[in-house]
Amino acid sequence: MEPQKKLLMIVNPRAGRSKPRGPLYDAAAALCDAGYLLRIRRTTAAGDAARIAAQEGGDYDTVVAVGGDGTLNEVISGIQTLKTPPAVGYLPQGSTNDFAASLEIPSDPVQAAEAIVRGQRRQLDIGRFGERIFVYVASFGAFTRTSYTASQDVKNALGHFGYLLESLRDLDTLRPYKVRITADGETLDGEYLFGAVANSTSIAGMMKLEREEVILDDGLFELLLVPHPQNASELQNLIWALLNQQYNSGGLIFRHVSALHVETDEDLPWSLDGEYEPSQPTVDITNCQRALTMLL
């Protein structure tokens, strides 16, 4: 008899709206029926998922993150510390699930579990941000504060709408950041309202990139910079380009790049997969091509 495959499920019970637990039970049962020996670990605080993944993930064939993008980030950060990282599955339970949308992972846990059972492996790029890991986006500026200032309760109660509400409040605090970016040798010195380094077709719950533009294992990120408009007509062009998702026009800067060096004299808070990352005067962002194996 073949040895039983071992699966570790790391669950953030606080993620997402107060979702019924029934479908998660059904998903766990489907994984057991498929022959997996299953262990379920629940997090009790931020940081738990990364610690559990790093300490215990090496004993499993598959580690499944159950929660939002923050939980997925922690699980992947944890297993990346292992010599041979196990494959990762994802049962999205968050309020926005940008990355799940990009990967077309079903929000129904049973359907998502079926994808894990099918066991089709897909290699994906992830990002290194200084010492940290991001799975699909590192961003700064407008709309970035949103995902972590929206309290968990607001996010849980209002879901995506909560996000948008907080974004509108953010417009008050819209401000340019003076940043020097070197992206694959090109210098992009300027004042930006927003910047994102991403490997996803969906960013901040509202920006969508064309699937043809975003290849998830090409060793390249998509870099999007929104410059500070200097007059009403520049502003109008920017708004038109953003609303129409024409990221190559209206003064927007859009590139495919593998490594960036970012310098600033300002207090520039970042968001990594929707979680707060404090400002750093300089940071190196690099693409780790095909470093992640996901079951999709």
Ligand SMILES: Nc1ncnc2c1ncn2[C@@H]1O[C@H](COP(=O)(O)OP(=O)(O)OP(=O)(O)O)[C@@H](O)[C@H]1O
């Ligand atoms: N038991 C817990 N109690 C409180 N916070 C937790 C717990 N477990 C994990 N966390 C933290 O909760 C934060 C949010 O988690 P996560 O992103 O998974 O859910 P979400 O915010 O609902 O989803 P999304 O980011 O997709 O909208 C993360 O920073 C995570 O570390």
